[in-house]
Amino acid sequence: MASVALALLIVMVVSMVLTSLMSWTIERVAYRPLRGSFRLAPLISAIGMSIVLSNFVQVAQGPRNKPVPPMVTDTIVLMERNGFAVTLSYKQIIIMVVTAVLLAGFWYVVQKTPLGRAQRACEQDRKMAALLGVNVDRTISLTFVMGAALAAVAGTLFLMYYGVVNFSDGFVPGVKAFTAAVLGGIGSLPGAVLGGLLIGLIETFWSGYFSIDYKDVAAFSILAIVLIFMPQGILGRPEVEKV
Amino acid sequence: MSAEMERPVAGPNYAAAARDAVLAGVIALGVFGPLIGFKTEQNMNNQLVVENRWGIVIVIVAIVVIGRFLLKAFVFPALVTRKANAGPASTDESFFKRNFKTIGLAFLLLYPVIIVSMLGYQQSIKWVDNFGIQILIYVMLGWGLNIVVGLAGLLDLGYVAFYAVGAYSYALLSSHFGFSFWLLLPLSGILAAMWGVILGFPVLRLRGDYLAIVTLAFGEIIRLVLINWREVTNGSAGISSIPKVDIFGWITFNVADPTYIGKILDLPPSSAYYKIFLYYLILALALFTAFVTLRLRRLPIGRAWEALREDEVACRSLGINTTNTKLTAFALGAMFGGFAGSFFAARQGFVSPESFVFLESAVIVAIVVLGGMGSMVGVAIAAAAMIGGTEILRELSFLKAVFGPEFNPDQFRMLIFGLAMVTIMVWKPRGFVGNREPTAFLHEKKSVSGSLVQEGHG
Amino acid sequence: MTAVIETQDMPVGHQGPPLLSVRGVKTYYGNIIALKGVDVDVHPGEIVTLIGANGAGKSTLMMTIFGSPQARTGTVTFDGRDITRMPTHEIARLRIAQSPEGRRIFPRMTVLENLQMGASLDNLRYFDEDVERMFTLFPRLKERAAQRGGTLSGGEQQMLAIARALMARPRLLMLDEPSLGLAPLIVKQIFDAIRDLNRNEGLTVFLVEQNAFHALKLAHRGYVMVNGLVTMSGTGKELLANPEVRAAYLEGGHH
Numbered sequence: 032m033a034s035v036a037l038a039l040l041i042v043m044v045v046s047m048v049l050t051s052l053m054s055w056t057i058e059r060v061a062y063r064p065l066r067g068s069f070r071l072a073p074l075i076s077a078i079g080m081s082i083v084l085s086n087f088v089q090v091a092q093g094p095r096n097k098p099v100p101p102m103v104t105d106t107i108v109l110m111e112r113n114g115f116a117v118t119l120s121y122k123q124i125i126i127m128v129v130t131a132v133l134l135a136g137f138w139y140v141v142q143k144t145p146l147g148r149a150q151r152a153c154e155q156d157r158k159m160a161a162l163l164g165v166n167v168d169r170t171i172s173l174t175f176v177m178g179a180a181l182a183a184v185a186g187t188l189f190l191m192y193y194g195v196v197n198f199s200d201g202f203v204p205g206v207k208a209f210t211a212a213v214l215g216g217i218g219s220l221p222g223a224v225l226g227g228l229l230i231g232l233i234e235t236f237w238s239g240y241f242s243i244d245y246k247d248v249a250a251f252s253i254l255a256i257v258l259i260f261m262p263q264g265i266l267g268r269p270e271v272e273k274v
Numbered sequence: 275m276s277a278e279m280e281r282p283v284a285g286p287n288y289a290a291a292a293r294d295a296v297l298a299g300v301i302a303l304g305v306f307g308p309l310i311g312f313k314t315e316q317n318m319n320n321q322l323v324v325e326n327r328w329g330i331v332i333v334i335v336a337i338v339v340i341g342r343f344l345l346k347a348f349v350f351p352a353l354v355t356r357k358a359n360a361g362p363a364s365t366d367e368s369f370f371k372r373n374f375k376t377i378g379l380a381f382l383l384l385y386p387v388i389i390v391s392m393l394g395y396q397q398s399i400k401w402v403d404n405f406g407i408q409i410l411i412y413v414m415l416g417w418g419l420n421i422v423v424g425l426a427g428l429l430d431l432g433y434v435a436f437y438a439v440g441a442y443s444y445a446l447l448s449s450h451f452g453f454s455f456w457l458l459l460p461l462s463g464i465l466a467a468m469w470g471v472i473l474g475f476p477v478l479r480l481r482g483d484y485l486a487i488v489t490l491a492f493g494e495i496i497r498l499v500l501i502n503w504r505e506v507t508n509g510s511a512g513i514s515s516i517p518k519v520d521i522f523g524w525i526t527f528n529v530a531d532p533t534y535i536g537k538i539l540d541l542p543p544s545s546a547y548y549k550i551f552l553y554y555l556i557l558a559l560a561l562f563t564a565f566v567t568l569r570l571r572r573l574p575i576g577r578a579w580e581a582l583r584e585d586e587v588a589c590r591s592l593g594i595n596t597t598n599t600k601l602t603a604f605a606l607g608a609m610f611g612g613f614a615g616s617f618f619a620a621r622q623g624f625v626s627p628e629s630f631v632f633l634e635s636a637v638i639v640a641i642v643v644l645g646g647m648g649s650m651v652g653v654a655i656a657a658a659a660m661i662g663g664t665e666i667l668r669e670l671s672f673l674k675a676v677f678g679p680e681f682n683p684d685q686f687r688m689l690i691f692g693l694a695m696v697t698i699m700v701w702k703p704r705g706f707v708g709n710r711e712p713t714a715f716l717h718e719k720k721s722v723s724g725s726l727v728q729e730g731h732g
Numbered sequence: 733m734t735a736v737i738e739t740q741d742m743p744v745g746h747q748g749p750p751l752l753s754v755r756g757v758k759t760y761y762g763n764i765i766a767l768k769g770v771d772v773d774v775h776p777g778e779i780v781t782l783i784g785a786n787g788a789g790k791s792t793l794m795m796t797i798f799g800s801p802q803a804r805t806g807t808v809t810f811d812g813r814d815i816t817r818m819p820t821h822e823i824a825r826l827r828i829a830q831s832p833e834g835r836r837i838f839p840r841m842t843v844l845e846n847l848q849m850g851a852s853l854d855n856l857r858y859f860d861e862d863v864e865r866m867f868t869l870f871p872r873l874k875e876r877a878a879q880r881g882g883t884l885s886g887g888e889q890q891m892l893a894i895a896r897a898l899m900a901r902p903r904l905l906m907l908d909e910p911s912l913g914l915a916p917l918i919v920k921q922i923f924d925a926i927r928d929l930n931r932n933e934g935l936t937v938f939l940v941e942q943n944a945f946h947a948l949k950l951a952h953r954g955y956v957m958v959n960g961l962v963t964m965s966g967t968g969k970e971l972l973a974n975p976e977v978r979a980a981y982l983e984g985g986h987h
């Protein structure tokens with residue numbers, strides 16, 4: 032058990048470092064030149080980059096699924112009645128603990144540290160941030176690095192949980208992550224958590240009670256419905272700024 | 275003016291370039307090393323085994339190092355010098371540039387004729403179909419989406435949904451009821467527009483990123499419904515043997531028919547006729563889209579779209595009904611998407627949800643943005659470059675001779691496509707035809723400040 | 733109109749080398765020239781004001797000093813260092829602080845966080861002490877400390893912008909139209925505050941103003957900018973007395 036945990040930790044750290052380096056490079060190559068350009072330019076560059084990344088992995092690692100042997104198999108039985116058991120697997124516990132720890136750490140960085148303040152300042156007014164001595168380029172690079180490191184953790188957990196990985200596995204979680212962020216309210220960390228939880232619960236319950244085929248339809252529909260009534264997302268703040 | 279410009283001396287600085295190149299090499303090693311250096315393969319027992327391929331990594335790193343050195347030492351200084359010496363842009367344009375639209379149009383009209391006379395009917399099929407028709411479909415989709423994104427400034431990432439609605443409308447109604455293309459073409463357009471209104475009505479109050487993500491979600495919903503509603507859509511297997519288009523029943527393209535075009539015109543049977551006919555059909559549809567757009571742009575609604583794109587708050591305070599304005603743009607864009615969809619179904623004879631993935635939406639948005647947002651000519655050029663480019667990549671099988679039979683150039687197609695998207699965006703952030711066609715003064719002014727000043731504009 | 737106008741006497745540091753020196757600066761927006769060769773000096777301990785019509789290039793000069801946009805020709809020197817080609821954030825780290833045109837308050841940060849942003853150069857070392865000073869200077873900000881910047885009134889935002897600039901403990905404070913959109917009483921309050929900071933702490937101030945009368949009264953020296961060029965300069969007193977200045981910027985103004 033201890034060796035598995037250690038292995039998992041090492042894999043996680045190594046992948047965080049590599050992904051961060053990659054993300055840093057991508058920011059330099061594909062986004063920084065577009066800074067200050069009009070709104071859609073970085074978006075198109077980002078879509079192009081995501082096509083590049085998944086196809087690069089396909090070319091480099093082949094199109095087939097990569098199974099890994101299960102690493103963590105133990106489960107805890109919480110409840111048992113009439114032969115049906117409610118179980119909680121160690122895998123699930125690991126995911127929850129890691130998520131909670133990272134969330135707390137991330138929240139602390141964004142809300143309480145100079146780096147987090149600089150990040151928020153760059154998000155709101157880059158020019159003013161620079162006037163106050165914030166190194167905008169460095170801040171944005173660091174933000175990309177942080178984002179990539181978190182994605183690497185998510186990827187490692189994904190592999191640990193499902194035991195199989197494929198070059199195209201990033202797309203659906205990526206869209207869902209974006210959906211969750213919008214649902215919760217862009218820019219709000221608790222919102223992102225709430226959005227993620229909601230999407231997950233909706234899919235699970237929909238699959239359980241109705242039809243597994245339409246689980247994504249249900250998730251996206253809920254997003255649309257919520258946004259119609261709460262255009263800022265659930266925890267997003269309304270725009271009442273003076274221009 | 276250039277005399278008084280003080281610029282840092284732009285001579286090659288080899289030491290700095292070398293340092294930079296080594297750094298780039300280290301980064302390249304980090305980025306490419308693990309993913310290329312190790313490859314996991316499944317063995318007989320379904321276990322993953324690791325292979326080493328450090329040779330390729332060394333080659334890649336070497337390319338990066340040398341490339342970076344050359345860029346830093348020679349290309350960048352040369353660019354700086356050229357920029358410093360560049361005078362004011364010459365205002366007299368060449369004959370070709372001035373008459374670009376006329377020449378382009380003439381070329382499009384004559385394209386099949388040129389191809390057929392050069393290659394004969396049988397050889398022409400590939401060129402008319404893969405290049406001509408394929409590109410024109412995307413030109414039409416680009417022009418349709420241009421109304422929504424380029425003119426009204428609404429970022430729609432789910433445009434492919436309307437394309438799908440059009441395609442399935444034609445596929446289902448023609449297979450089940452035998453309606454003709456000429457009836458179903460307008461009908462699919464109307465159905466798509468209706469969906470545009472139904473989807474647009476609730477979401478168009480949202481702005482920016484929110485609108486983008488919800489349209490993306492709607493695009494996915496439609497695709498997922500197409501996959502899962504098997505009773506009607508036949509699921510992932512799709513619908514096949516969709517009837518061909520005919521010329522109002524007078525002339526058809528099925529060899530067995532008495533009205534087959536070959537029999538009427540006394541030509542040997544060939545599938546090239548149908549392709550050529552389809553070529554002109556999609557050309558006509560695309561030009562119709564362009565015509566309507568250009569017309570609308572001069573009407574109040576077109577002005578309202580452009581005003582909306584520049585400043586929504588100001589629009590509202592001027593008494594423009596922004597919801598209706600957006601909805602019209604959305605519905606019109608959807609309608610043209612529907613037209614293109616029904617054409618697509620007729621051309622393929624087969625539709626399946628596979629053709630309507632998010633990537634398609636992304637490609638169409640990319641075409642509009644790369645084309646320069648709002649410029650019709652730009653969108654056409656972008657479509658020709660991106661779609662034509664990927665079609666050419668299909669022709670790269672000769673590379674097998676170089677890299678061995680294992681080599682599959684097709685898998686590099688999307689990789690190169692993505693790289694092209696990024697490169698073009700970085701190279702020309704305002705698209706191919708960024709600063710031309712000033713339809714509104716504010717836009718022109720913005721395009722100057724946006725590209726040259728570091729200030730971002732929403 | 734004939735009332736004796738009280739202006740500032742020259743401060744002591746005036747004879748030494750200038751703290752900020754702008755020489756022959758030309759700035760372009762694309763191909764459009766906005767500054768056509770500007771010379772400006774600010775000596776330590778001085779209040780210098782720059783007046784001029786709309787679109788003259790005043791804000792452009794303020795931003796050019798910060799390297800955003802950079803001057804295409806000419807030099808900007810601060811404390812003997814050439815800063816013409818320095819990145820904006822490094823210029824800020826030399827302790828030049830600006831309350832820019834349009835105030836540019838971070839809208840989704842609280843008043844306190846905005847002030848923290850101002851103090852980030854010192855990593856908040858003097859934050860508590862300085863924030864107290866700002867709250868005495870602008871008591872209104874204290875009441876609003878937890879409010880988000882975007883929801884402040886225009887005047888409150890202006891106070892916050894100035895306070896945020898002061899939080900950096902600047903050697904040179906640059907203010908772009910601090911009186912814009914403010915009630916006369918508040919304007920007076922702000923100008924008094926600037927004068928006090930200058931007198932008591934020797935703060936050097938470079939001030940852009942539309943409100944020429946008050947600005948020239950406050951300043952030791954002034955420059956007049958027309959169409960991207962400095963056309964006149966002199967002490968506040970001289971400029972106030974100058975008939976051209978009176979005709980262009982003062983007549984029909986106050987009293």
Ligand SMILES: Nc1ncnc2c1ncn2[C@@H]1O[C@H](COP(=O)(O)OP(=O)(O)OP(=O)(O)O)[C@@H](O)[C@H]1O
Nearest residue numbers: 723727761766784785786787788789790791792793
């Ligand atoms: N980002 C920009 N892009 C293009 N032109 C600009 C830009 N900013 C300013 N200008 C132009 O440069 C000139 C000087 O502008 P600036 O803002 O410096 O004037 P100002 O003296 O501050 O005017 P005001 O008193 O109205 O604030 C104006 O003609 C303006 O239109």
Ligand SMILES: [Mg+2]
Nearest residue numbers: 790791792833
């Ligand atoms: Mg100004």
